[in-house]
Amino acid sequence: MTDETERPARRNPLQDVAALAQGLRTTLAEVMRPVVTTQYPEEKSPRAERYRGRHYLRRYDNGLERCIGCELCAAACPVGCILVIAAENTEDHRVSPGERYAKVYEINMLRCIFCGYCEEACPVQAIVLGPEYELSDVSRERFIYTKDMLLEPNPAQQEPIVVR
Amino acid sequence: MPEPNGAVPTVTLTIDGHQVTVPRGTLIVEAAKRVRIEIPVFCYHHKMDPVGACRMCLVEISPGPPRPQTACTTPVAEGMVVRTNSPMAVSARADILEYELANHPLDCPVCDKGGECPLQDYTFRHGYPTSRINAPRRHFLKPIPLSERIALDRERCVLCYRCTRYYDEITWDQELTADHRGADSYITSQFGQPLRSIFSGNIIDLCPVGALTSRVWRFEARPWDMAYTGSVCSRCAVGCNVTLWERRNQLVRVTSRQNDEIDEGWICDRGRFEYTEVNRPDRIRVPQVEGREATWDEAMEALLDGIQGAGHRLGISIRRDVTNEELFCLWRLLQGPCRGARVALEGRTSLPAPGEDTLLIRDLDCARAIVVVASDTADDVPIVNLRIKKAVSKLGARLLIVHPDRLDLDRWPEAEHIRNRPGEAAAAVRELAGHPLLQEGPVAILWGDGRGSEDTRELAAAVAELATRVGGRSMPLYRATNERGALAAGLISGVPDDLEGCEAVICYGPPAPGRIPASARFVAVWDLLLRPEHGSPDVVLPALGFAETQGSYTNLEGRVQFLHPVLHPEPPLREGWEVLCELGQRLKVREMDFVGIFQLQRAAARAIPQFAALASPPEPEPQPTPVLYGPARP
Ligand code: SF4
Ligand code: SF4
Ligand code: SF4
Ligand code: SF4
Ligand code: FES
Numbered sequence A: 001m002t003d004e005t006e007r008p009a010r011r012n013p014l015q016d017v018a019a020l021a022q023g024l025r026t027t028l029a030e031v032m033r034p035v036v037t038t039q040y041p042e043e044k045s046p047r048a049e050r051y052r053g054r055h056y057l058r059r060y061d062n063g064l065e066r067c068i069g070c071e072l073c074a075a076a077c078p079v080g081c082i083l084v085i086a087a088e089n090t091e092d093h094r095v096s097p098g099e100r101y102a103k104v105y106e107i108n109m110l111r112c113i114f115c116g117y118c119e120e121a122c123p124v125q126a127i128v129l130g131p132e133y134e135l136s137d138v139s140r141e142r143f144i145y146t147k148d149m150l151l152e153p154n155p156a157q158q159e160p161i162v163v164r
Numbered sequence B: 001m002p003e004p005n006g007a008v009p010t011v012t013l014t015i016d017g018h019q020v021t022v023p024r025g026t027l028i029v030e031a032a033k034r035v036r037i038e039i040p041v042f043c044y045h046h047k048m049d050p051v052g053a054c055r056m057c058l059v060e061i062s063p064g065p066p067r068p069q070t071a072c073t074t075p076v077a078e079g080m081v082v083r084t085n086s087p088m089a090v091s092a093r094a095d096i097l098e099y100e101l102a103n104h105p106l107d108c109p110v111c112d113k114g115g116e117c118p119l120q121d122y123t124f125r126h127g128y129p130t131s132r133i134n135a136p137r138r139h140f141l142k143p144i145p146l147s148e149r150i151a152l153d154r155e156r157c158v159l160c161y162r163c164t165r166y167y168d169e170i171t172w173d174q175e176l177t178a179d180h181r182g183a184d185s186y187i188t189s190q191f192g193q194p195l196r197s198i199f200s201g202n203i204i205d206l207c208p209v210g211a212l213t214s215r216v217w218r219f220e221a222r223p224w225d226m227a228y229t230g231s232v233c234s235r236c237a238v239g240c241n242v243t244l245w246e247r248r249n250q251l252v253r254v255t256s257r258q259n260d261e262i263d264e265g266w267i268c269d270r271g272r273f274e275y276t277e278v279n280r281p282d283r284i285r286v287p288q289v290e291g292r293e294a295t296w297d298e299a300m301e302a303l304l305d306g307i308q309g310a311g312h313r314l315g316i317s318i319r320r321d322v323t324n325e326e327l328f329c330l331w332r333l334l335q336g337p338c339r340g341a342r343v344a345l346e347g348r349t350s351l352p353a354p355g356e357d358t359l360l361i362r363d364l365d366c367a368r369a370i371v372v373v374a375s376d377t378a379d380d381v382p383i384v385n386l387r388i389k390k391a392v393s394k395l396g397a398r399l400l401i402v403h404p405d406r407l408d409l410d411r412w413p414e415a416e417h418i419r420n421r422p423g424e425a426a427a428a429v430r431e432l433a434g435h436p437l438l439q440e441g442p443v444a445i446l447w448g449d450g451r452g453s454e455d456t457r458e459l460a461a462a463v464a465e466l467a468t469r470v471g472g473r474s475m476p477l478y479r480a481t482n483e484r485g486a487l488a489a490g491l492i493s494g495v496p497d498d499l500e501g502c503e504a505v506i507c508y509g510p511p512a513p514g515r516i517p518a519s520a521r522f523v524a525v526w527d528l529l530l531r532p533e534h535g536s537p538d539v540v541l542p543a544l545g546f547a548e549t550q551g552s553y554t555n556l557e558g559r560v561q562f563l564h565p566v567l568h569p570e571p572p573l574r575e576g577w578e579v580l581c582e583l584g585q586r587l588k589v590r591e592m593d594f595v596g597i598f599q600l601q602r603a604a605a606r607a608i609p610q611f612a613a614l615a616s617p618p619e620p621e622p623q624p625t626p627v628l629y630g631p632a633r634p
Helices: A013-032 A072-076 A117-121 B028-034 B087-102 B118-126 B162-170 B202-206 B269-273 B296-307 B324-335 B361-366 B382-393 B425-430 B456-470 B483-488 B576-586 B597-607 B609-615
Strands: A055-057 A082-088 A100-108 A127-129 B010-015 B018-023 B058-062 B081-083 B150-152 B176-179 B186-189 B212-214 B227-232 B241-247 B250-256 B314-318 B342-345 B369-373 B398-402 B416-418 B443-447 B472-476 B504-508 B522-527 B539-542 B551-554 B560-563
Touching: A072 A082, A072 A117, A117 A127, B010 B028, B018 B028, B028 B081, B058 B087, B087 B118, B162 B176, B162 B202, B162 B382, B202 B212, B202 B250, B227 B560, B250 B269, B296 B504, B296 B522, B296 B539, B296 B576, B314 B324, B324 B483, B324 B551, B324 B576, B324 B597, B324 B609, B342 B483, B361 B382, B369 B382, B369 B425, B369 B456, B382 B398, B382 B443, B398 B425, B425 B456, B443 B456, B456 B472, B483 B551, B483 B609, B551 B609, B560 B609, B576 B597, B597 B609
Parallel strands: B010 B081, B314 B342, B314 B504, B369 B398, B369 B443, B398 B416, B443 B472, B504 B522, B522 B539
Antiparallel strands: A055 A127, A082 A100, B010 B018, B058 B081, B150 B212, B176 B186, B227 B241, B241 B250, B551 B560
């Protein structure tokens, strides 16, 4: 440990020039190397295949909803941000195969921690976490994602996904 | 059998290393409960005779044959050693569960029993972790509506026969049966007819799987979504104990809560299914004056203006499930400014106030003879009717009926039915004293008002006379939920209600008796809903339902039972007693400025002797925690 009051040893000026050259060499070498920066938001980096972002509710190929309103996702969710209210399918109003469907399905995206437990719990692979991660918005209410926002477009009808 | 000195002989046995001493004749499943060891059961139910149909309760018993035996049919014996966790017992239970699941559809995600299903729980605790079965399962059309209120899913049924045995043993209605044989058996209603019994809902609670589910609360909620409280049924004077279940401040279902003093774990379909009013979207939530929404202040002023000077031309009609606390407030008002007003209670009998020493419901269990006079008990007091059936069919009481018509109880083959002419029950009762069936006591006499056809004062005298002569006790069968409380407060008496001629009417609940009198020039309605019978009232006040109000009821045997609300009413909804107290204060009644219901209850306990129990409301019962124990899975 040097004494603070001790003056540094006098150095050779050539040493300063060498340090300058070294720095410039590093800079020039970096200029030659390939660019790794992504120009977000103009450019987007690729998502891993199993990235956990915004949720989707899936459908079967015939357009019926997969979700059967079982509430297992809501039970598994560690922060309790899913609300499911189930109802019964009838002959004239068939939403999903079987007896039961979700009349109300809401996720509070402000609370969600994107753990993917809901996806894990779902017995019919209805709820999945997709690659979309740009979820900022301007009011708290708009973070309550309702069923029509979460549902995949119906392949039979090709409605657009509602993106607010 | 008790020994001559009255003591019941006991037996000591060992279950999984725990010594337990129980009365002789106890079944092993019951003895195991004493030491908190779980023996899983499907067909066994503690209120019904054991049949040994499902083999879920297998244990190893020594001394005995070296094979698993059913704990639900084997009575204890001295020195018996029961092992629920021996390798033989553990694998026997796991094998049985594998059989149960061989045909089970495993549609737990859409099943209303999911989350509170013994089959799920036992499979986790006692079953094999994985399934070896990939054979095709048997399929049925489903769900099959058994009635407007109950759905049957035959694929889920484990054929425990609890439902059919309940219909045979407990209600005698025999509306369900098993068709076909062996593995092809399935449950069906007799001749495919819809269930009509008023006791049908209990099979939903009894079914250990989701084969029988309610259509009224179908898919409303999961067990883990709901909060619940133990409360009291508001539909009749029996006062069965119920559990109220809430989700998102809606009452989603009502289930039974066993109280052996009253209901033994059964409730009738009125109590179970008639709760939906409180959830109605068109419910009255804001006071109204002449059809316009108003504040409580304006509504109270309008009400006071309307009844001012009415004197004895004021009529007050009260709903059947008025609480003791509200009755006390009304009593104060009728002592003071409303003196002389006439009172009517919805749906009541015209029975007079009870005598001194009336029978309790549990006393029916020790009766040797039961006399039912002028009442169709299945309709008037449904759960007392089940208690009579139990006393007669399981405990050997003799049954004597005095009624003009054929009744539900007549299905007992040895019942003696004396058919009186309507209105002459008293005369028929006077002739009973020497009847051979009544020679051995204790005798229980249950009597009603014949739906208004009998002169109740004369019948009361005849019943009292019979009770003294045969050494029995009697129970008047009131119908309105808190009729006995209203009699105790002196608001009503043994003559039928009549508000005809009243000029101002306050109608709390549906109008009694039947309609608002034509003479009324001012009508204030205080109810959950505006009903057609209410006409077009001048003032409308919002009322609370039984699942959201504090208070208590007095049941037909005089027992005071407290309500524990599960819903939280939002302003401007107010408690009934608060509204009555405010009315009292505006009418300058002294001592109606209670700061809380406890103060009011203490005042009521001092003022009315039958309300003495109000001074000590019980702590809400701690919610039972499920116990997870028992042997490990193999
Ligand atoms: S990802 Fe996790 S936190 Fe988000 S809704 Fe699903 S379970 Fe809940
Ligand atoms: S998303 Fe899946 S787990 Fe959630 S309610 Fe629907 S079916 Fe059940
Ligand atoms: S329907 Fe339920 S109660 Fe009836 S036999 Fe089947 S499993 Fe048992
Ligand atoms: S018998 Fe009466 S108190 Fe009991 S559940 Fe039925 S209506 Fe309610
Ligand atoms: S519970 Fe013992 S055989 Fe069913």
